[in-house]
Amino acid sequence: MIKPVLSVLAAAVLSACSLAPTYQLPAAPVAGDFPVNAPGAGAAAAPAADGKAAVDTGWRDFFADDRLRSLIATALGNNRDLRTAALRIEEARAAYNITRADRLPSVNAGLTGTRARGADFRNTPGQGGVGEYYDAGISIPAFELDFFGRVRNLSAAALSSYLATDEARRAAQISTVAEVAKAYFTERAxxxxxxxxxxxxxxxxxxxxxxxxxxxxxxxxxxxLRLNETLMETARAQALALARQRAQAENALTLLVGAPPAQAASGPMADDRQIDAMSAVPAGLPSDLLTRRPDIRAAEQRLRAANANIGAARAAFFPRISLTAALGSSSPEFSGLFDSGTKTWSFVPQLAVPIFDAGRNRANLNLAEVRKDIAVADYERTIQVAFREVADALAARSYLADQVAAQRAIQEAQAERLRLLQLRFENGVASTLDVLDAQRELFDAEQQLVQARLLRTTSAIDLYRALGGGLQ
Known part of the structure; x- marks a missing residue:
């Protein structure tokens, strides 16, 4: 009996076909090149075309601050979002293993013993006897012969979902690296x-x-005196407000890292040389994002899963062939269970043809097709968002260097103005009001310079993340 069963199984495997649509990756709905933004004369020079791509630049090489490196390493190990993403991968892997197991038959071994009392109407009506019966053997319960690829498409969909989850974890890691760095530099600012x-x-x-x-x-x-007092208390209030914002920034950093920092924050914010180094990553072409960005690859895997689900939904319209087989031994006595002449076998193929299901199969197919359309839209939207993120970061890189230079010139001019006014005030030429006004404007210029430098730092990090950097 085993030979015909194996022959049927081999024929089922070899002749299985797939009703899934031919997979075609949609064209990227973006321009062929990123927009060109011409910086002013004072902007930093554009990075060399042969520079190292962001995706090939590990975060330990991208960030020069040792304490920041330590924080990122801690975050990658302790961040709860990343931990959840890793568990999602295990969940998807288990789901895929379940569906993959459906492509092979299950073989069960069983041993049963039955002892029952029944009525005997042939000899003495109303009087019964007690009987025993024993069975032992192996069986293949209701294995579906996947002629139309229903089970195979379900397995392919589960595999794509698993791969999409893995890519989502990679995207979460990139975001964690970028967010920790931005939170760190914000606290330093x-x-x-x-x-x-x-x-x-x-x-x-x-x-x-x-x-x-x-x-x-x-x-x-x-x-x-009152003017001086007003400016003095204003500076005190601003110092207290900034202390509060700094404490809140430290709390945000602690949340991202997933553990309290090992040491208190120290050191200055990134200088111009460090920011220039972080900004000097080549942008490449929009098509490069398709292979660099894990979120785009995850969207593509979700599209593949939706395409496979259509094949499974189409297969439901065709006959479903299943096979149940058993081989064993039966005996009224346990001691004679394996004696000669007690062998039993059964071979039960079953063909189920859908005739009327109240439109359930059609609705399932429509649902699968709509979900594929949603996956296509999600894939295209993911590409468009990635294109915009890179374009925004490139625009920031083109202009922020000049903005920082202009703001630094303002700060230096205000500092020189205050120095000159103080000299004039000491000689009785300038008024107190002039000096106080110069002090206020210098303070504003210094604060805006810090903000401009922070904006340039975070935009460099955004460009690094948008180009797919932060994994290695």
């Missing part, structure tokens, strides 16, 4: 702004004390 605000407060407090002394000897007015 708040620390720099707080330092400036505290230094400004100390300077204004000394000016306030000097003005009060001048008022006591009649060399200054009460109006000058």
């Amino acid at each position: 708040y620390a720099e702004q707080q330092r400036i605000a505290q230094a400004t407060y100390e300077a204004r407090r000394r000016t306030y004390d000097l003005t009060r002394q001048r008022l006591e000897v009649g060399a200054s007015s009460l109006l000058d």
